[in-house]
Amino acid sequence: xxxxxxxxxxxxxxxxxxxxxxxxxxxxxxxxxxxxxxxxxxxxxxxxxxxxxxxxxxxxxxxxxxxxxxxxxxxxxxxxxxxxxxxxxxxxxxxxxxxxxxxxxxxxxxxxxxxxxxxxxxxxxxxxxxxxxxxxxxxxxxxxxxxxxxxxxxxxxxxxxxxxxxxxxxxxxxxxxxxxxxxxxxxxxxxxxxxxxxxxxxxxxxxxxxxxxxxxxxxxxxxxxxxxxxxxxxxxxxxxxxxxxxxxxxxxxxxxxxxxxxxxxxxxxxxxxxxxxxxxxxxxxxxxxxxxxxxxxxxxxxxxxxxxxxxxxxxxxxxxxxxxxxxxxxxxxxxxxxxxxxxxxxxxxxxxxxxxxxxxxxxxxxxxxxxxxxxxxxxxxxxxxxxxxxxxxxxxxxxxxxxxxxxxxxxxxxxxxxxxxxxxxxxxxxxxxxxxxxxxxxxxxxxxxxxxxxxxxxxxxxxxxxxxxxx
Amino acid sequence: xxxxxxxxxxxxxxxxxxxxxxxxxxxxxxxxxxxxxxxxxxxxxxxxxxxxxxxxxxxxxxxxxxxxxxxxxxxxxxxxxxxxxxxxxxxxxxxxxxxxxxxxxxxxxxxxxxxxxxxxxxxxxxxxxxxxxxxxxxxxxxxxxxxxxxxxxxxxxxxxxxxxxxxxxxxxxxxxxxxxxxxxxxxxxxxxxxxxxxxxxxxxxxxxxxxxxxxxxxxxxxxxxxxxxxxxxxxxxxxxxxxxxxxxxxxxxxxxxxxxxxxxxxxxxxxxxxxxxxxxxxxxxxxxxxxxxxxxxxxxxxxx
Numbered sequence: 001x002x003x004x005x006x007x008x009x010x011x012x013x014x015x016x017x018x019x020x021x022x023x024x025x026x027x028x029x030x031x032x033x034x035x036x037x038x039x040x041x042x043x044x045x046x047x048x049x050x051x052x053x054x055x056x057x058x059x060x061x062x063x064x065x066x067x068x069x070x071x072x073x074x075x076x077x078x079x080x081x082x083x084x085x086x087x088x089x090x091x092x093x094x095x096x097x098x099x100x101x102x103x104x105x106x107x108x109x110x111x112x113x114x115x116x117x118x119x120x121x122x123x124x125x126x127x128x129x130x131x132x133x134x135x136x137x138x139x140x141x142x143x144x145x146x147x148x149x150x151x152x153x154x155x156x157x158x159x160x161x162x163x164x165x166x167x168x169x170x171x172x173x174x175x176x177x178x179x180x181x182x183x184x185x186x187x188x189x190x191x192x193x194x195x196x197x198x199x200x201x202x203x204x205x206x207x208x209x210x211x212x213x214x215x216x217x218x219x220x221x222x223x224x225x226x227x228x229x230x231x232x233x234x235x236x237x238x239x240x241x242x243x244x245x246x247x248x249x250x251x252x253x254x255x256x257x258x259x260x261x262x263x264x265x266x267x268x269x270x271x272x273x274x275x276x277x278x279x280x281x282x283x284x285x286x287x288x289x290x291x292x293x294x295x296x297x298x299x300x301x302x303x304x305x306x307x308x309x310x311x312x313x314x315x316x317x318x319x320x321x322x323x324x325x326x327x328x329x330x331x332x333x334x335x336x337x338x339x340x341x342x343x344x345x346x347x348x349x350x351x352x353x354x355x356x357x358x359x360x361x362x363x364x365x366x367x368x369x370x371x372x373x374x375x376x377x378x379x380x381x382x383x384x385x386x387x388x389x390x391x392x393x394x395x396x397x398x399x400x401x402x403x404x405x406x407x408x409x410x411x412x413x414x415x416x417x418x419x420x421x422x423x424x425x426x427x428x429x430x431x432x433x434x435x436x437x438x439x440x441x442x443x444x445x446x447x448x449x450x451x452x453x454x455x456x457x458x459x460x461x462x463x464x465x466x467x468x469x470x471x
Numbered sequence: 472x473x474x475x476x477x478x479x480x481x482x483x484x485x486x487x488x489x490x491x492x493x494x495x496x497x498x499x500x501x502x503x504x505x506x507x508x509x510x511x512x513x514x515x516x517x518x519x520x521x522x523x524x525x526x527x528x529x530x531x532x533x534x535x536x537x538x539x540x541x542x543x544x545x546x547x548x549x550x551x552x553x554x555x556x557x558x559x560x561x562x563x564x565x566x567x568x569x570x571x572x573x574x575x576x577x578x579x580x581x582x583x584x585x586x587x588x589x590x591x592x593x594x595x596x597x598x599x600x601x602x603x604x605x606x607x608x609x610x611x612x613x614x615x616x617x618x619x620x621x622x623x624x625x626x627x628x629x630x631x632x633x634x635x636x637x638x639x640x641x642x643x644x645x646x647x648x649x650x651x652x653x654x655x656x657x658x659x660x661x662x663x664x665x666x667x668x669x670x671x672x673x674x675x676x677x678x679x680x681x682x683x684x685x686x687x688x689x690x691x692x693x694x695x696x697x698x699x700x701x702x703x704x705x706x707x708x709x710x711x712x713x714x715x716x717x718x719x720x721x722x723x724x725x726x727x728x729x730x731x732x733x734x735x736x737x738x739x740x741x742x743x744x745x746x747x748x749x750x751x752x753x754x755x756x757x758x759x760x761x762x763x764x765x766x767x768x769x770x771x772x773x774x775x
Contacts, residue, residue, distance in 0.1 A: 054774060056774065180564075184565075187545065192597060193598055214573055216575060216599075354477050377527065378526030378538075378540045388709065388754065406490065409754065410706055410708050411709070413707065414702060415702060417703070419688045436709075443526045443527070443540075446528065
């Protein structure tokens with residue numbers, strides 16, 4: 001809990017770390033790689049000399065793309081002479097108030113002037129700056145700072161930062177899941193250390209990463225994935241320590257029905273179902289490197305007319321060796337994959353998961369109805385959808401099917417405020433929509449009953465009224 | 472049962488949530504021999520609860536039934552005994568993410584109030600984190616400490632009965648995050664800073680009034696906090712309904728009759744015009760919704 005000797009080592013930027021670059025409200029996730037050119041906000045630079053600095057350090061981008069930690073009191077910002085007008089009755093927009101031309105500014109930039117200095121030049125050459133009100137001056141400086149300041153802050157990734165980054169940069173990739181909606185999901189699903197959580201995420205792995213962060217490496221997460229393999233770009237950006245990955249399991253959604261029917265065989269000769277798939281994947285893997293080398297048909301033809309040339313012979317042998325090694329590797333990989341599948345299947349089979357989080361581009365209804373079967377009773381679940389209508393359908397299906405209570409269809413409104421002396425008001429633009437959530441709690445099913453007989457079982461008329469009003 | 476760990480079966484001494492309907496839940500202290508009255512009749516703990524599975528249906532004496540749920544901070548929030556105004560799940564969720572809470576986080580909170588947020592924090596920071604919570608009202612501090620014990624989370628929390636504005640949080644240099652829900656948060660900002668790790672961390676303040684926000688933001692800026700950001704989150708609940716919209720009767724349509732083709736293809740388009748309607752599934756907003764809970768101000772403490 002308390003600080004200890006190597007207190008700072010975990011706060012230092014290291015080579016290979018996943019970090020987030022920040023300027024203003026713009027974020028970009030990155031990995032620190034030596035001599036790698038990074039382009040961020042129309043500027044290019046190298047992250048090499050950020051290594052060994054502390055996280056949250058702000059750097060200035062120098063010419064040649066090197067970074068230099070910014071001195072703390074560099075942000076003076078105030079314009080020496082505190083002179084300001086009271087209103088704008090005498091300010092005329094004649095387009096001539098700025099005496100510097102665009103070319104002048106370009107030359108300043110080429111001279112390698114710092115952003116701060118360019119802004120100072122702009123102020124000094126503005127005829128109207130002194131007549132502007134104090135507030136307008138502030139606003140002017142802020143605007144110019146945004147444009148000319150060449151700084152970048154390097155942050156340690158977190159769910160907060162990555163969720164804001166994805167929402168700002170690539171909302172399409174995360175089905176327009178807004179960060180406050182993601183926050184609701186983690187809380188409504190009671191995500192915490194030590195539980196066993198199912199996640200179905202086609203939001204680049206952001207939701208999965210968020211769930212893993214909240215579990216802190218304790219418990220298990222089973223990622224249900226569609227198609228050939230799980231998407232985890234978002235998870236990687238979190239830069240989790242290696243042991244976090246021990247808690248992460250994966251299970252292809254196409255095996256859910258066989259698993260539920262008890263026909264999924266992952267033990268001895270599971271191959272039938274699984275190997276076919278992984279073979280296909282393996283083939284693809286194999287084809288690529290070969291194509292790079294020479295192309296496989298050519299290779300085969302070489303084998304047939306071999307024997308003339310010793311060199312060729314040797315080449316062939318080497319190639320075969322390589323091939324064998326590759327095949328061996330593939331076998332090991334396949335075996336590993338089978339083991340992983342078996343482990344995930346075992347976790348699911350007991351049907352006692354503690355939580356379910358769905359955020360996908362698929363129709364949520366079949367996903368929810370399928371995966372809900374893996375939950376223990378009295379456990380929360382939450383489904384995200386960009387649209388409301390499919391969640392209405394989910395709600396209706398769940399009410400017909402039974403086995404859940406506390407169903408709620410919600411969305412949240414997010415409003416940011418500018419808080420400044422005498423200038424406090426809501427921020428002009430707000431997000432139009434952050435998606436919808438259907439949440440609820442599982443309960444024990446009475447016993448399988450034919451659809452429609454529900455009504456007959458309801459005992460007291462009082463209770464009937466109750467369910468009717470339940471929202 | 473514990474608020475930070477699921478279990479399958481109800482045991483003596485547990486706190487279970489009796490679910491009557493989505494807007495009516497009650498927490499029950501499970502005790503051998505005890506009884507609980509509900510509007511559907513009595514629940515006998517020794518036979519109806521102890522040994523039963525969480526999530527099962529319990530039939531009450533009058534024939535009606537209820538569900539018994541495993542406690543979670545969210546269910547606790549909607550069923551806890553109020554001693555103060557409380558924070559609800561929507562704000563709690565936002566606070567938890569924006570403060571970057573996770574297992575292992577050390578958090579300071581004031582005031583503890585009814586413990587609605589405290590339970591959510593404890594859930595998130597377990598099993599290795601710690602919550603230092605300060606409540607200046609002695610009776611409330613004692614009551615909430617008792618609840619933490621009952622909920623088996625007391626090993627994760629220290630309750631201090633003191634005035635946070637005067638005496639601070641009782642710890643220095645340990646917190647990753649600080650949360651303030653007090654009438655004059657600006658008076659506690661310097662204590663918040665002192666409580667936090669020198670490597671920095673996140674702070675949040677909840678205030679209903681904009682003047683409070685104004686003063687808090689000023690105090691935060693004065694103390695060197697960065698990334699100061701104020702926002703508001705509102706929850707909208709959508710009630711799902713089947714509605715039917717009647718179709719108007721335009722009277723007999725002579726143009727339809729003069730077109731024999733159309734008539735043949737769709738024979739009775741005008742049959743039963745009086746009760747024609749379209750039913751559809753849709754959502755309706757509740758008549759009234761909470762329009763404001765409070766402004767949430769967040770900031771980052773830089774390394775010092």
